[in-house]
Amino acid sequence: MIVADRKPLEEILEMIKDYEKVLLVGCKGCVTVCNVGGRKEVEVLGAALRIARKKEGRPITLDETTIERQCDPEYLEQIRDIHDQYDGILSMACGVGPQFLSEAYPNQKFYPTINTKFMGGATEHGVWEERCAGCGTCLIHKYDGLCPIARCSKSIMHGPCGGSAKGQCEVSDDIECIWDTIVRKKMEQGRLEDLRIIRENKDWRTARDGGPRKSIREELKK
Amino acid sequence: MSEQFEPQIVAYCCKYCAYAAGDLAGSMRLNYPSNVKVVQVPCSGRVDIIHMMKALEEGADGIYVAG
Incomplete structure (x- = not known):
């Protein structure tokens, strides 16, 4: 699978600093398996971003959704009805996700929340290594x-x-x-x-x- | 007189031990501070980071997991 790490919270906050309404989109593919961008991680990052912005005194509306895969155009349709309601969209997929999203919705702005690292597998619980x-x-x-x-x-x-x-x-x-x-x-x-x-x-x-x-x-x- | 800060604490308690202990304390007419809000969970192992994040997001100042 594709293995990734989440970006530091500060980096993600910087990307959306001017926005008041943001959508965070997870992916049920590889990044769910390596515990970086699945539904659970979307909820955790969403909560962390909302708490951080509340602490700054600039609360943010941050909605969450997790789609089947961000690397297949048919699944990207799942956000067609809502994509234009946000100032920007955060993708919690590998580097393919924000690009496929950008191609599907050219008028919207997309930001990556994770760093894609390599193709590999888990050698023990919580440890992934490159293999291909x-x-x-x-x-x-x-x-x-x-x-x-x-x-x-x-x-x-x-x-x-x-x-x-x-x-x-x-x-x-x-x-x-x-x-x-x-x-x-x-x-x-x-x-x-x-x-x-x-x-x-x-x-x-x-x-x-x-x-x-x-x-x-x-x-x-x- | 200045008002003293009283943190709001969410306590996730295991149904079989901590919550049962709380129940027993209740039967014994013992009380605990009202700023502790108890949430019963089927097992403390069920408590995940997201439960703590949600509690903090909703205004809790601290969380404890008892089990």
Whole structure:
């Protein structure tokens, strides 16, 4: 899923400082699963913003709603009847949300309340880690299910590099050296020779290097 | 004479212990300060951050969870 963190309250208050009536829109997709932008988080942020503005002596009318997904135009229709009743709209979805909303309602102003971070999963309750960099050409099978693109700080495909020490990356003690793990796993499975295979250069045009990407499924198009 | 500040406290009480204790205190004709407003919950584990936020938003000065 897409993993995100909420922006600091002060930053969000600054965005809406001139507004008196604001709508806060949550998303029931990825950000609900990573506990950042679902119905509950919308209620908590909404209450926090109202309390903060009341404390400043400038109370705000802040309504809340949470839609199925902000990355599908049909669900954005859920706010069509009310979108023009506000000075501005806060989106509690990943970076896709405010953009899809802006495209659906060009006359309204949209603001992000969360920072979108990466594609990953929960390794324990309350901890999410990056697992996919969306490079467009998956190579995971060559590294026994461990992705060096997403999990190596340098995204190298022939590691480990000289910065690997005791299974950790030189960038931070909090980062596992995935190449150390890949080599260990190959050794345990008696397949270390796999790493001697000379592979073609990776085609990075399928990643961001080729510009913004698009996926077209002809059989699904109208 | 200046009026003394009296905080409004919302108390979320577990049905099976804290609220029952409050009930018992009532039967014993004991009283507690009137600025404590008791809200019965099925279990104190049910109390979430949103319950506290809503209470603060509606004017509570403090909250306690008893269970």
